[in-house]
Amino acid sequence: MKPIEFYTTPEGEVTMRPLGESERQLKETDTEFIQSFLAVLREFYPEAYEALMDRYSKSSDNKRYRDFLAVRMFIKCNLGLYDNMIDVDENWNFNFEFVSCPLRGECKYDKVICSPKFNSTLSERQLEVMKMLYQGETDSEIADKLFISLNTVNNHKKNSFKKVGVHSMPEFMRYAMAKKLFQ
Template identity: 45%
Template sequence: MLSRIEFYTCPDGSVNMKPGSSPVCSYDISCKEVTQEMLVYIKDIYPGAFNALSDLYSRSEKNKDFFEFKMVHRFIRCNFGEYDALSMDISADGNFNFEHVSCPLRGECIHEGVICMPKKSTKLSAREEEVARLLGQGLDRVQIADELCISPFTVSRHIANIKSRLGISKTSVIALKFRE
């Protein structure tokens, strides 16, 4: 799961990232793990942004790595472009903290409020509801993973998505809300 990452856009349009206490590095097409994890989160939590990005870069769809990189690169530039050390763009619990990015198209861009500062989807997916129900039954992440035949990482991602969608900060609150 992604956590504690600060992104910023350079004057030439490239993106740098600072993961936690690691040194700054360039975000480029070789950062496949970051791209994949961010894309899953964008698709789950910000489906409107995901669809707009897919349409915007559809001409690159045949080159999957480039297509996905371009989608995430644009999402980062539109939402995390400023360097600020006060709050990480991706928090310790994996949530996105958007910034008001200076953009010459502010107020005119058709993607404002869609890709830039997108709206969250608050509807839980069927799998997220299943994970929440199992949390309500008192199962832990490993038990849920075994029950659903998925990895504990995937369970953690679902829990993070549930928290984000419902505005909850603690897993125990999910368990209480979905207790049978």
């Protein structure tokens, strides 16, 4: 994915400008982008994801529309300033902005959807994969033992690195030792 800058128009629509491309309006038909965005929210901002699904539950009969509304709201609340700073990088890292809102401090979604909390807790499966890596097993061995693809092993590793704030396996090994993660 290319890095993206978002902007909320005075009319309340969200525009997106992928790096090197023209600005365009986010649309309900941007399903691949919307589903990828929601997957990041589900993994790294689960409270925001659940709140968005609850907020737009009346639209759940039309899942595509519900998902569009949820992503649009998240962007409006956290990434919608036009400042020529990348809002989402190629690795789906969010660069949050303080978006002025007349309901800040009063809205039930403040600090849930707006300024959401990052989930740094590894899932059971992530812990299982990372423990096997920590113990010296290869990606292929892990994939075979857990009946998952190499891509899935790599996704668990990448997401685990992101959650604990490391960039490599040696950094993760030091983190796991310091935190006594597998002892």
